[in-house]
Amino acid sequence: MKGKQYAVIGLGRFGSSLASELVSLGFEVLGIDKDEESVDQMSEKLTHAVVADATDEEVVRSLGLRNFDCAIVAIGDDIQASILAAILLKELGVKMVVAKALSELHGKVLEKIGVDRVIFPERDMGVRVANQLASPNLLDYIELSHDYTIAELAVPKRLSGSTLEDLNPRARFGCSVVAINKKGGVIIAPTASDRVEERDIMVVIGTNEQVESFEHEVNR
The missing domain is CATH 3.30.70.1450 (Regulator of K+ conductance, C-terminal domain)
Incomplete structure (x- = not known):
């Protein structure tokens, strides 16, 4: 298990907590968020943290996410951005794509587009x-x-x-x-x-x- 690389997209409460725990378990973690303040808060806790739009195909490719073992879409409240990010990750060929769902319907859409594991933290x-x-x-x-x-x-x-x-x-x-x-x-x-x-x-x-x-x- 050691040596795996994770990318966490969305550094809100859930994403930042997940990313921090993965680091504490000894893994390399790249944190990604559009919000500069969120990235600044996590920059010293994670292996890398970048300000980026995970729904932009060119940006996602430039980050080299295809080489990561697992990418977690933890986007907090934008269902469209969550789905677009998950689609891009699947198209890139990321080994395992995990996504947080905000509702049962959101979860069904994520499953339909091939997300490997859908999680419902609140539920x-x-x-x-x-x-x-x-x-x-x-x-x-x-x-x-x-x-x-x-x-x-x-x-x-x-x-x-x-x-x-x-x-x-x-x-x-x-x-x-x-x-x-x-x-x-x-x-x-x-x-x-x-x-x-x-x-x-x-x-x-x-x-x-x-x-x-x-x-x-x-x-x-």
């Missing part, structure tokens, strides 16, 4: 926060697709000392515990004999219904 965060509020032991919730979910569940006192064989999530609910985060470290691909203690965090994957059923068992 997805709303779903995650709602699920966290609804379940005291649910620490995080990510919808992998319309059907599959990965969730982090805190182990309550009632289940402390249980083995995964005791809980038997695969046979009883159809979902799998793929990791257990303990104070001393993380157990990846735990076995049936591994025990969970209070405040351990189980990372569970399965269909939405399977994970929800197991979550109810943990919370009862």
Whole structure:
């Protein structure tokens, strides 16, 4: 993963946060925005930051974006600019194009033009926060697709000392515990004999219904 180059187009709240996090993970990041003030604010945080119009084909070509591993269109409130930028990136042959969608319709258009991954930050965060509020032991919730979910569940006192064989999530609910985060470290691909203690965090994957059923068992 290290050594990858990312381009982030649009340095508003979402784009600047995303770009900064990618830099902190050790990647090279080029930030692009039409607004000079936004670029100035990020110039020292990113590998490179330039004032440019990502809807101008000549400008996009001159930036060499074709050579980047991934380009993220994070344009905040201009749907037309977002779509035009995504089209240019796809036509240039960028390996992976990710785009932020402002609405379901915007997302459908982005999918139609071949964007590799469409993200809905506000919607997805709303779903995650709602699920966290609804379940005291649910620490995080990510919808992998319309059907599959990965969730982090805190182990309550009632289940402390249980083995995964005791809980038997695969046979009883159809979902799998793929990791257990303990104070001393993380157990990846735990076995049936591994025990969970209070405040351990189980990372569970399965269909939405399977994970929800197991979550109810943990919370009862």
